[in-house]
Amino acid sequence: MSSERNQSLKFCTVCASNNNRSMESHRILKEAGYNVSSYGTGSAVRLPGLSEDKPNVYAFGTPYNDIYNDLKSQSVERYKSNGLLEMLDRNRKLKRAPEKWQEGLKVFDFVITCEERCFDAVCEDLMSRGGQLNKIVHVFNINIRDDNENAKIGGKAILKLADTLSQKAAESEDSGEPFEDCIMGIVTEWQELYPHLPLLYSPGYY
C-alpha cells in the first residue's frame, strides 16, 4: 500500500550534468520506492579530466556505458581512484544516459534541484513553456556541493524531504486539508533539521 502510494507521486532530481548529485538522489529515492527521474540543466555533460583545465565533455544522451569505457581507455588508475568509474557504474544501472532538463517532456509533481543555478534554470524554463498543461508543480532547491561525500549527505536530506512531502500528500487525500497550505510548514521543519543545506522553494506550472 505505502509502496503503491509513493508510486503515484512523480519526483525528479536535477543537477548540472546528471551524473553525481542528481543520480545519487535518484538512486536513493528509487530504492525507497519512489517514482523518480533525473536530469541535468547544463549545456553538456562535464566530468573531471586528467588535468584540471581539461574536463571530459560529452553531449547529453551519451550512454553512461560509453562514457565509462571512454574514461577507462584514458586511465583506469586515475578514474578509479577519484571515484568516477564507480559513479558511472552506478549510473548505468539506473538508466541508459544523462538527460537534459530543457528537452524533457515528462511531467512531475515535485522537482528537486541540487544547485541554485539549476533551480533558476528550471524555474525559467517552466516560465518559458507557458504553463499550457495547467498543472501545478513544486520546485525545491537543496544546495549540495558537487563531490562524492556531500552528494551522499544531500541524498539523505532529499529522501527526508520526499518522505515528508509524500506523507503529507497522502494525509491531504484523506483529510481534505489542502496540500499546498502545508508546504511552507514542511520546508521550515526540514530546514531546521538540515541548517547547513540552504533550501529554496517555488510553485510553478507545467
Place this chain on the structure above:
Amino acid sequence: MSNEVAQLAQARALAMHNKPGTMLPKVLETAMSLYRSTTNPSTELGKICARLFMDVLNHDEVVSSEKPFIASQHLSTLWLICRSQQDHATLRDGILGFSRCYEWLFDLVAKTSNKELWNTMDQFKSFILSKWKTPYPFSPTEDPLKDHARSLGVKLATVKSIATLVIAHTQGPPGSAFASLPDSHPVITSKAQLRVEAKKLLDCLLSYLSEEPMMVSSLFMGVLNCLGFIMKQRPQATSRILSGILRFNVDNKYQQDDEPVLQYRLAKRFVERCYKVFVQYGLKAQLIKSSGSTSQYHAKLSKISQTLHVIGEETKSKGIMNFESKQVERKMPSRERAKYIAFLKSSSQAASLNTEPKQPRLSPDLQLLHALQKYTMTKSSTAGFFNTSPVAIDNTYASAYSLMNSKHSEIDISKLSPGVMAKLCAESLYQCDTKKIITGLSIVASRYTDLMNKASHSEFPGKRPLENGNDESQPAKRQEVAKVPEEEEISEDEDKQEFTLGPPEPMSKEEKKEHFARILAHIINVRNAEEEEDTKEEAPDNLLHKVRLMKWNSKTSWLTLLTRLATRGVNHNNEMSNTARLAIYEYFLDDFGNRVDVVIEWLSEEWYFETLQNDSGVKETPVYDEWSLKVLDALIPVLEPSHRRLFIRLVSELPRLTQLHIDKIKSVCLDPLRSSLGFQSLRFMIMFRPPVKPFIEKLLISMREQDESVKEQCESILKKFY
C-alpha cells in the same frame, strides 16, 4: 457506491497502460455519466472525475484534434462537479481543467456558435472569479488575514485561470482565436467588452502583489509565474506588467501571527528568488529590453534583480539559521489590522454597489483619476522641472506639503466625488507603511512650522514702530479717552494688512564661515576624484578666457578653483580668503617634496592679482609677501641637502623676492650641514635673477662679519660677482 469508484480507479489505471488514447476517453465518459446519474455523488467520485478530465486532455496518445470535442462534451459535468463539491483537491483540479481547455473551447464557440457551451463557460468563469481572495471551499474564519493563506491550491489554480483568460481575451497574433473573432459574432457578442475584462483581470493580479498585506509567498510566486506566461504570450502587456511589478515591495509584507519567524524568513527569501528569476527570464527572452517601451523598466529591474541576488548570497553565506528573531519578526500591528479589516468591509460594500451597473462607462471621476495617474507617471522624470530647488512657492498648506509640485500637477482632486475621494485617501493610507506615514507627516509639519515662524518674525518689527508712534503722539492726560481709538486703529490695521512672507534672514558670521568651510572641503575633495575628464573641445576665439575650465582635469583644476576663490572670489573678506589660502598652504606642507608646483602656482596668482590691483608705479604686494614669507618660514627649518632641486626651483620661480625673502636663507647658509645648499641657491639667484643681486650682496656682507666659518665662501662670491 464506493465499489463503483474503486472500479473506476482500476479502469483508469488499466487505461493508462493499455491504449490510453482510446481507453481513457471511454473511462472519462463512464465516470461523468455515473456522476450525473448519481444522487448525492461522493467526494471520491468527484475527485476521480476531475482528475480523469485532466488526464485525458494532457495525455500524448489522445489525438489532439479530438481534445476540444472531448472537453466540450464534458464541460457541463465538470462545472456541475465544481459548484457542488466542497473538496479542495477536486476544485483545484477542476479549475485547472477549465483553464486547460478554455482556449480550445473559445475557438470552438467562435467557429460553431454553440450558445449553450458559451453560457456554461461564462458561468464557470464567473464562479471561479467570485472565489478569488476567499478561502473557498472552506468557510471564512474569524481572522480574515489568516484566510489569505488558506486554500492555496485552489488559489494557485484560480491565478492560472485568470492568466488564461487574460491571454485568451487579449489581441493575439494572427491566427489566434480572439484575433480571428469577428465583431459581429452571434454568440460572443461583445469582443470589446472581453478585452476590457482582460485588462481588469491583469490589474487584479498586479494589484494583488502590491496590495496584499501578508506574506503569502506561494501565491506571490504563483502570480509572478503567471505574469511570465502573459508576458510571453501577449508581449504588448509587458509594460503594464513591469510597472505593476515595480510596485511590489516584498519588504512590506507582514508575518502571520501564528507563523514561526524562520518560516517567515524563508518565505521572504523564496519570493525574492522568484522575483529575480522572473526578471532574468524577461531579460533572456528579450521581453524586458533596454530600448522601446520597456526601456524605463530595464535598468530598474536589472538593479533590483542584482540586489536581490546579493541579499540571497549574503543570507546563505551567513547561514540560513543565523539571524536575530527580533529583527526579522514583522507582525501586523493591531491598529493596522483593524484598519485593514474596516477597509475590507467598506470595499466589499462598494464592490457590491459597483456590480449593479453592467455597462462600464468612463465617469468624470475615472477621467480625473486617469489624469492623476498620467501625472504620476510623468513625475518619474525630472525633465519638466526648470527649478529643482524645493522651496514652497506660497504659504498655503498644499505648497508646504508638496513644495514646487503644487503648480505643476494642476490636478484638482477636490473635483472628485466624496465617495471616490474617501476611497482614494483610504487606499493611500492603507498602502503606506506606518513608519513612512509618520516620517512624511513629521516632515510636512516641520515645514509648516518653519513657514509660520518666519511669517510671525517678519510681522513683529513692522508692528513696533506703529505702536511707538501711537504712544508718542498722545498727550499723557488724555490717555483714558484715547484707549478706545488706539485699539480700533490697531485692529483695523491688522485686518487690512496683507500677509507677506518675510525675506530670509541673512546668514550670520558663524553661518557664513561654516558654509564657506564646507565649500572649501568640497573643492578639495575634487582632487580625489578618480576620473579625469579632459574635454578638449576647441573654443571659439571670444571664449579664450574660458579655455582653462574647458580643459578640466579633476586632479589639478581644483587648485585653480581654490586659488581664484582666494585671490578674487572672496578677497573682499580677509577672513574667508585667508581660510582658502590656509587650505592650500596646509595642503602644500603635507607633502612639500612633491607639491612645490602647487605653491608656486598659487603664489604666482596672488602676486599677479595684487599687481593688477595696484595703481601705476606702486609695486608693493603685501598679501603675496605675507604668504610667501610664511611658506619660507615653514619650509626652511626642514630643508635638507637632498631638497636642493626643490628649493632652487622655488626661489627661482617665485614671482617676487624682497630683502626679507633673501634674509630667510641666512639660517641655511650658517648651518654647517646645509650651507652648501644655501650658497648654491644664492649663486643661482645672482646669475639668473638680477633684480635680487643687491639683496644678496647685503646678505653676504652681513654673514661675513657675523660668522668666521662662512667668511671665505662669502668673500669668494663677492669677488667673483661684484
